[in-house]
Amino acid sequence: MEEVAKHNTKEDCWVVLYGKAYDLTKFAKVHPGGAKLITDAAGMDATQIFDPIHPKDIMDKLLKPSLTMGVVDAATIKPEHVAKIPEAPKPAPKKKKVDSSDQAEEEVEEFKKPPLNAMLNTFDFESVAREVMEPQAWGYYSSGGDDEITLRDNHMAFQRITMRPRILVNVREIDMSTQILGVPASLPLYFTATALAKLAHQDRRGDGRGAGATDGERDGEVAIVKAAKKAGVPYMLPTLSSYTLDEMLAARAPDQTVFSQLYVNPERSRSEEYVQKLEQAGVQALFVTVDAPQLGRREKDMRNKFTQQGSDVQGDDEEEGGVDRSQGATRAISSYIDPGLNWEDVPWLKSITKMKVLLKGVQCAEDAVMAFKAGLAGCVLSNHGGRQLDTCRPGIEVLPEVMEALKEAGATKENFAVFIDGGVRRGGDIFKAVALGAQARSGWPHVSCRASEVCQTCQTWDGKAGLWPGQVSF
Numbered sequence: 001m002e003e004v005a006k007h008n009t010k011e012d013c014w015v016v017l018y019g020k021a022y023d024l025t026k027f028a029k030v031h032p033g034g035a036k037l038i039t040d041a042a043g044m045d046a047t048q049i050f051d052p053i054h055p056k057d058i059m060d061k062l063l064k065p066s067l068t069m070g071v072v073d074a075a076t077i078k079p080e081h082v083a084k085i086p087e088a089p090k091p092a093p094k095k096k097k098v099d100s101s102d103q104a105e106e107e108v109e110e111f112k113k114p115p116l117n118a119m120l121n122t123f124d125f126e127s128v129a130r131e132v133m134e135p136q137a138w139g140y141y142s143s144g145g146d147d148e149i150t151l152r153d154n155h156m157a158f159q160r161i162t163m164r165p166r167i168l169v170n171v172r173e174i175d176m177s178t179q180i181l182g183v184p185a186s187l188p189l190y191f192t193a194t195a196l197a198k199l200a201h202q203d204r205r206g207d208g209r210g211a212g213a214t215d216g217e218r219d220g221e222v223a224i225v226k227a228a229k230k231a232g233v234p235y236m237l238p239t240l241s242s243y244t245l246d247e248m249l250a251a252r253a254p255d256q257t258v259f260s261q262l263y264v265n266p267e268r269s270r271s272e273e274y275v276q277k278l279e280q281a282g283v284q285a286l287f288v289t290v291d292a293p294q295l296g297r298r299e300k301d302m303r304n305k306f307t308q309q310g311s312d313v314q315g316d317d318e319e320e321g322g323v324d325r326s327q328g329a330t331r332a333i334s335s336y337i338d339p340g341l342n343w344e345d346v347p348w349l350k351s352i353t354k355m356k357v358l359l360k361g362v363q364c365a366e367d368a369v370m371a372f373k374a375g376l377a378g379c380v381l382s383n384h385g386g387r388q389l390d391t392c393r394p395g396i397e398v399l400p401e402v403m404e405a406l407k408e409a410g411a412t413k414e415n416f417a418v419f420i421d422g423g424v425r426r427g428g429d430i431f432k433a434v435a436l437g438a439q440a441r442s443g444w445p446h447v448s449c450r451a452s453e454v455c456q457t458c459q460t461w462d463g464k465a466g467l468w469p470g471q472v473s474f
């Protein structure tokens with residue numbers, strides 16, 4: 001540890017994680033979470049800071065092996081060598097409300113979470129999340145690309161589609177269950193991949209319980225695996241998870257089937273290894289994300305990080321506080337997502353696994369048809385929740401043209417699956433997607449239970465029991 005402690009500046013920054021020393025001097029400058037988080041821990045053991053956010057194996061998975069400087073003898077790590085989680089920034093002073101009658105000032109009450117059964121829709125969850133999450137985490141979760149036009153339009157697009165209910169049909173028995181890529185699902189919904197789920201469980205109050213966690217756990221993706229089982233829908237495990245793949249897989253119930261999302265690494269052998277592990281674990285389908293060759297410019301997130309991390313560095317230098325995060329993140333993300341991935345890689349993707357391979361992030365009919373002709377199992381019409389390229393069309397709007405083109409190309413629901421995501425916030429949205437031809441759509445994890453109720457209402461209104469299988473276009 002003595003040797004590591006000598007490398008304690010941002011120009012020469014070694015950090016210990018789980019007993020191994022890494023040279024993060026270059027990486028810190030491009031760290032998606034900002035340089036300061038890492039350089040503040042220069043020459044120290046940063047495991048306590050790292051563990052609540054990242055999976056244990058991310059360093060070996062993503063960093064070049066030459067940056068591992070060696071193993072550190074645990075006995076040599078003294079308390080002063082241990083980097084502590086930075087104190088949460090002081091809360092903004094409480095707003096004063098002026099009482100118009102006597103001009104008295106009254107403090108606004110601290111936010112209290114409402115009981116779970118008072119949460120009637122996904123927007124309720126969103127407004128609570130905004131209050132209880134760390135501002136930095138909220139920035140990461142809620143931000144979209146550039147002007148966030150696509151982010152907003154994804155949901156607006158559903159509002160532009162109106163219902164056309166039929167009446168006087170016996171709806172005593174209705175059945176929302178379906179099959180998604182051969183996997184039984186209680187409704188046409190799966191939980192999509194979202195990176196770094198533990199971030200949502202960080203603690204703003206400092207009592208170690210985490211914003212959304214119960215029983216002192218920061219259970220991130222592990223909780224989502226369990227929630228998917230409870231809701232009876234598949235979950236697409238994210239590549240950039242907060243838990244290791246093994247931990248997520250271990251959280252499955254014995255009869256539970258999951259899918260996986262894949263960011264293709266520039267070092268293809270790493271992706272191959274990862275995919276083999278998924279296949280051996282019985283994962284059913286691989287969704288290769290194709291809409292993120294570089295990270296979207298999420299300005300809300302960038303601004304937030306600047307104020308959070310840069311506020312104590314007046315006259316900031318670009319590397320402090322991650323001011324130049326856009327460039328940094330762009331470069332960082334390309335260190336584990338290959339921006340060179342292209343159609344010629346599809347045969348390779350198919351050759352490394354027996355799992356069904358689908359593309360996540362298709363945004364027009366031509367590409368959907370190319371995916372079909374390339375022998376893939378399906379695609380997700382997605383603009384990455386408006387987090388990547390701004391002013392793209394919502395998946396729900398792309399859907400009709402895709403279905404038509406696919407039918408013309410000879411695709412059927414048996415040989416090519418079409419899913420959509422983006423802006424789905426109510427069961428009625430799922431209904432519209434299915435009515436327009438998608439086989440399922442993906443949603444944020446906590447959506448499903450409420451969504452299923454609304455979905456049921458819609459199905460009742462439509463007036464046909466077991467409506468969906470008949471109504472799906474192919």
Ligand code: HEM
Nearest residue numbers: 015032033037038046049050053058059062063136137140
């Ligand atoms: C001492 C080591 C590290 C610390 C303390 C750390 C801490 C953090 C924190 C706090 C965030 C959340 C920032 C946010 O709200 O967006 C974050 C994000 C992230 N980190 Fe790290 N990290 C470390 C090392 C690494 C390494 C080695 C990698 C990968 C090679 C990595 C990859 C990422 C990624 C991909 C994000 C998400 C960024 C985004 O999409 O906004 N981190 N990190």
Ligand SMILES: Cc1cc2nc3c(=O)[nH]c(=O)nc-3n(C[C@H](O)[C@H](O)[C@H](O)COP(=O)(O)O)c2cc1C
Nearest residue numbers: 141192193194195238289382384385421422423424
């Ligand atoms: C916080 C967050 C993290 C995400 N992380 C990933 C990811 O790691 N891989 C990926 O393919 N998509 C990722 N996505 C995109 C989602 O899988 C999905 O395409 C999108 O969220 C759907 O739009 P919606 O948020 O409006 O429901 C992420 C989305 C959010 C909100």
